Amino acid sequence: xxxxxxxxxxxxxAPAERRLNMIEAINEALDVTMSRDDNIVVMGEDVGYFGGVxxxxxxxxxxxxxxxxxxxxxxxxxIIAAAVGMGAYGLRxxxxxxxxxxxxxxxxxxxxxxxxxxxxxxxxxxxxxxxxSPFGGGIFGGQTHSQSPxxxxxxxxxxxxxIPATPYDAKGLLISCIEDNDPVIFFEPKxxxxxxxxxxxxxxxxxxxxxxxxxxxxxxYTIPLGKARLANxxxxxxxxxxxxxxxxxxxxxxxxxxxxxxxxLRTIVPLDIEAIEESVKKTGRCxxxxxxxxxxxxxxxxxxxxxxxxxxxxxxxxxxxxxxxTPYPHSLEWAYFPGPIRIGEALDKILAE
Amino acid sequence: xxxxPPAEGDRNAASAGxxxxxxxxxxxxxxxxxxxxxxxxxxxxxxxxxxxxxxxxADPKDMLDLAHDLIRVLGEDNKAHGPWDPKLDxxxxxxxxGHMAMTRAFDERMFRGxxxxxTSFYMKCTGEEATSVxxxxxxxxxxxxxxxxxxxxxxxxxxxPMIEMINQIYSNRGDKLKxxxxxxxxxxxxxxxxxxxxxxxxQTPQAVGWAMASAIKGDSRIAAxxxxxxxxxxxxxxxxxxFATVYNAPVILNVVNNQWAISSFSGFAGAERSxxxxxxxxxxxxxxxxxxxxxxxxxxxEQWAANRARANAGPTLIEFFSYRAEGHSTSxxxxxxxxxxxxxxxxxxxxxxxxxxxxxxxxEWDEERQEKMDLEAAEYVKKVTKEAEANGIxxxxxxxxxxxxxxxxxxxxxxxxxxxxxxxxxxxxxxxPEGLPNEGKGA
Ligand SMILES: Cc1ncc(C[n+]2csc(CCOP(=O)(O)OP(=O)(O)O)c2C)c(N)n1
Numbered sequence: 001x002x003x004x005x006x007x008x009x010x011x012x013x014a015p016a017e018r019r020l021n022m023i024e025a026i027n028e029a030l031d032v033t034m035s036r037d038d039n040i041v042v043m044g045e046d047v048g049y050f051g052g053v054x055x056x057x058x059x060x061x062x063x064x065x066x067x068x069x070x071x072x073x074x075x076x077x078x079i080i081a082a083a084v085g086m087g088a089y090g091l092r093x094x095x096x097x098x099x100x101x102x103x104x105x106x107x108x109x110x111x112x113x114x115x116x117x118x119x120x121x122x123x124x125x126x127x128x129x130x131x132x133s134p135f136g137g138g139i140f141g142g143q144t145h146s147q148s149p150x151x152x153x154x155x156x157x158x159x160x161x162x163i164p165a166t167p168y169d170a171k172g173l174l175i176s177c178i179e180d181n182d183p184v185i186f187f188e189p190k191x192x193x194x195x196x197x198x199x200x201x202x203x204x205x206x207x208x209x210x211x212x213x214x215x216x217x218x219x220x221y222t223i224p225l226g227k228a229r230l231a232n233x234x235x236x237x238x239x240x241x242x243x244x245x246x247x248x249x250x251x252x253x254x255x256x257x258x259x260x261x262x263x264x265l266r267t268i269v270p271l272d273i274e275a276i277e278e279s280v281k282k283t284g285r286c287x288x289x290x291x292x293x294x295x296x297x298x299x300x301x302x303x304x305x306x307x308x309x310x311x312x313x314x315x316x317x318x319x320x321x322x323x324x325x326t327p328y329p330h331s332l333e334w335a336y337f338p339g340p341i342r343i344g345e346a347l348d349k350i351l352a353e
Numbered sequence: 354x355x356x357x358p359p360a361e362g363d364r365n366a367a368s369a370g371x372x373x374x375x376x377x378x379x380x381x382x383x384x385x386x387x388x389x390x391x392x393x394x395x396x397x398x399x400x401x402x403x404x405x406x407x408x409x410x411a412d413p414k415d416m417l418d419l420a421h422d423l424i425r426v427l428g429e430d431n432k433a434h435g436p437w438d439p440k441l442d443x444x445x446x447x448x449x450x451g452h453m454a455m456t457r458a459f460d461e462r463m464f465r466g467x468x469x470x471x472t473s474f475y476m477k478c479t480g481e482e483a484t485s486v487x488x489x490x491x492x493x494x495x496x497x498x499x500x501x502x503x504x505x506x507x508x509x510x511x512x513x514p515m516i517e518m519i520n521q522i523y524s525n526r527g528d529k530l531k532x533x534x535x536x537x538x539x540x541x542x543x544x545x546x547x548x549x550x551x552x553x554x555x556q557t558p559q560a561v562g563w564a565m566a567s568a569i570k571g572d573s574r575i576a577a578x579x580x581x582x583x584x585x586x587x588x589x590x591x592x593x594x595x596f597a598t599v600y601n602a603p604v605i606l607n608v609v610n611n612q613w614a615i616s617s618f619s620g621f622a623g624a625e626r627s628x629x630x631x632x633x634x635x636x637x638x639x640x641x642x643x644x645x646x647x648x649x650x651x652x653x654x655e656q657w658a659a660n661r662a663r664a665n666a667g668p669t670l671i672e673f674f675s676y677r678a679e680g681h682s683t684s685x686x687x688x689x690x691x692x693x694x695x696x697x698x699x700x701x702x703x704x705x706x707x708x709x710x711x712x713x714x715x716x717e718w719d720e721e722r723q724e725k726m727d728l729e730a731a732e733y734v735k736k737v738t739k740e741a742e743a744n745g746i747x748x749x750x751x752x753x754x755x756x757x758x759x760x761x762x763x764x765x766x767x768x769x770x771x772x773x774x775x776x777x778x779x780x781x782x783x784x785x786p787e788g789l790p791n792e793g794k795g796a
Pocket of ligand 1: 045681
């Protein structure tokens with residue numbers, strides 16, 4: 001496989017016992033970067049003394065003080081706008097939006113301001129912020145705690161959108177985001193904060209400590225933005241996924257005995273187009289899986305790219321498996337979730353061509 | 354090259370040198386953290402009955418002090434005092450107490466239900482019952498309410514069938530919202546109760562819009578909305594104030610200041626500098642600050658504001674100064690961020706106890722009747738809970754059929770949702786060829 005896609009976790013430098021879940025890995029990424037650069041500030045609703053409702057910022061206020069880790073008013077617009085101003089001063093703010101579903105009050109500041117500041121000032125001002133936010137369903141959050149709004153951000157010029165699928169990646173990618181000079185949205189798949197799962201609602205999440213991707217080196221390391229991870233290597237088809245869905249896809253392929261190239265995209269903007277192209281040209285088939293609603297989702301963009309670039313190599317139409325075009329329903333969330341059955345059907349269809 | 358004339362600007366003149374003091378950031382800190390001994394003596398609790406009651410059509414400029422004072426009716430002697438005494442008859446007071454006791458019994462049972470795994474989530478309003486029950490009693494049944502998520506007392510006061518509330522919380526097949534909303538996010542058009550959003554403060558400017566519509570149409574109904582003090586930080590709240598004042602909308606903006614927004618104390622919504630009632634002053638809105646644990650005070654303020662709106666005299670902003678006695682929700686553990694003593698030390702007491710003691714003090718109630726009422730409320734909730742459970746609990750089958758997931762996205766089902774609906778039904782049949790263990794017929 002290509003050298004553009006980097007392989008899973010590592011790891012000579014990591015002691016095998018040091019296994020973290022994704023929450024701990026995120027906390028460590030913040031800790032490591034804050035200790036190296038005192039321009040980094042962490043802010044958001046409940047992130048200070050309490051350490052965040054998901055505990056991602058636990059202990060940071062105690063360590064770095066209230067001027068660098070602080071609670072904010074419940075004003076997503078204020079949070080993002082203040083981060084724009086702090087960025088203009090020279091800080092590197094890392095705001096947390098408590099749930100991705102609540103990023104919308106801050107959209108104008110993100111879309112019209114943060115994303116375009118570099119462009120409109122011809123580089124005089126930039127917005128070096130990383131907006132962290134838990135996203136995705138699977139925790140019975142109903143229609144206001146489960147959305148995956150990544151496609152909205154992918155559509156905006158000037159924003160980078162990053163989604164880790166493992167603790168190792170979460171730490172390395174987050175460090176890269178914080179050190180990046182552009183505004184980045186870092187979506188944390190909360191369903192796999194504690195461990196990956198098969199996508200079946202009646203089977204529990206597997207604790208991260210059973211997986212190599214939870215071996216997280218101490219200290220500073222980065223994973224470049226725009227490089228996909230080859231989560232599995234195979235000849236039968238290429239599957240493009242990110243976040244929670246990488247794990248569901250892996251489980252389904254294992255269950256069905258399918259040898260697939262599973263590309264964990266890691267960042268959707270910038271996108272690792274080389275890795276995608278190389279893999280699809282090799283396998284001749286492509287399945288795209290995401291949890292967000294289907295229509296005008298990021299899968300549509302991926303499908304168009306694959307068709308444009310690999311048309312003469314394709315042996316079957318590109319397929320998409322996604323959430324449905326409805327809000328996420330509370331009691332039927334597992335019927336909404338693009339689980340093993342939906343993915344299995346699509347696999348059968350593609351492989352039959 | 355000729356020197357630039359100084360009139361074009363002298364950058365150095367503006368920078369005074371490097372002997373200026375270093376700036377520092379103020380980050381609010383609550384007075385007490387876990388383990389701290391609590392002393393609430395800094396909270397000004399004025400004498401009950403000491404606050405003037407202006408005419409309902411008064412100019413907001415003539416009542417500025419009421420935005421900083423604390424309107425109180427029930428005194429330490431459990432008697433009603435002063436011009437804000439709404440002079441309710443004993444029967445009405447007993448009804449009020451009954452709704453508050455029922456709300457508490459309901460919270461108790463639903464909280465337990467969540468712990469027993471019957472639903473995913475619940476939020477109590479313990480200690481804040483007066484801010485919904487008493488306020489709601491001062492409105493007409495056809496006034497429109499746009500509540501936040503801690504006003505279950507309004508539904509109980511308005512006689513919404515309790516089984517509907519529990520069906521909603523269990524997301525079962527009896528849930529008239531078809532299992533879509535997070536528990537406690539009720540909706541009842543019939544009871545003039547707007548559908549609750551999980552996104553904070555969004556309902557505030559919507560209530561203003563409803564009130565504007567009522568005025569546009571020459572209607573006589575008014576609107577009221579509730580928002581937490583933490584959520585007043587959202588831009589939506591400020592849009593609501595502005596629209597309300599610009600159009601003199603017949604609306605009541607109720608702010609429930611229960612001191613905490615999850616782990617963040619009210620200082621993060623600006624409470625260190627001003628009251629929440631005073632937010633209205635800058636907009637020219639009549640603004641009242643009320644003891645939120647005084648059921649008579651809550652009733653009186655809401656009634657004043659309703660009269661004002663009905664008289665076309667404009668909007669009112671009411672701050673109910675209260676305390677969130679329990680955790681934020683079933684997902685929250687308040688012992689991680691605040692002193693456990695706060696609840697006991699809260700200087701304004703408990704609204705249910707205060708009303709009970711008042712009724713006893715005026716010779717219209719006694720402990721035995723109270724005990725009997727509490728027991729009956731608990732029994733009633735238990736009975737209705739059983740009935741609701743027959744419709745299913747979350748995650749154990751007995752939910753709405755899968756196709757309903759695709760209804761109401763649009764008025765009519767477009768082709769893509771039709772396709773997706775068929776997919777969902779196919780998936781269910783693949784997973785459960787014999788049907789779900791508990792599920793009734795019909796996909
Ligand atoms: C727009 C938005 N941002 C964040 C949240 C997450 N959240 C839910 S409740 C809450 C605290 C609200 O506090 P407050 O307004 O004081 O009301 P209370 O819960 O105290 O009654 C937060 C931050 C949300 N629901 N919506």
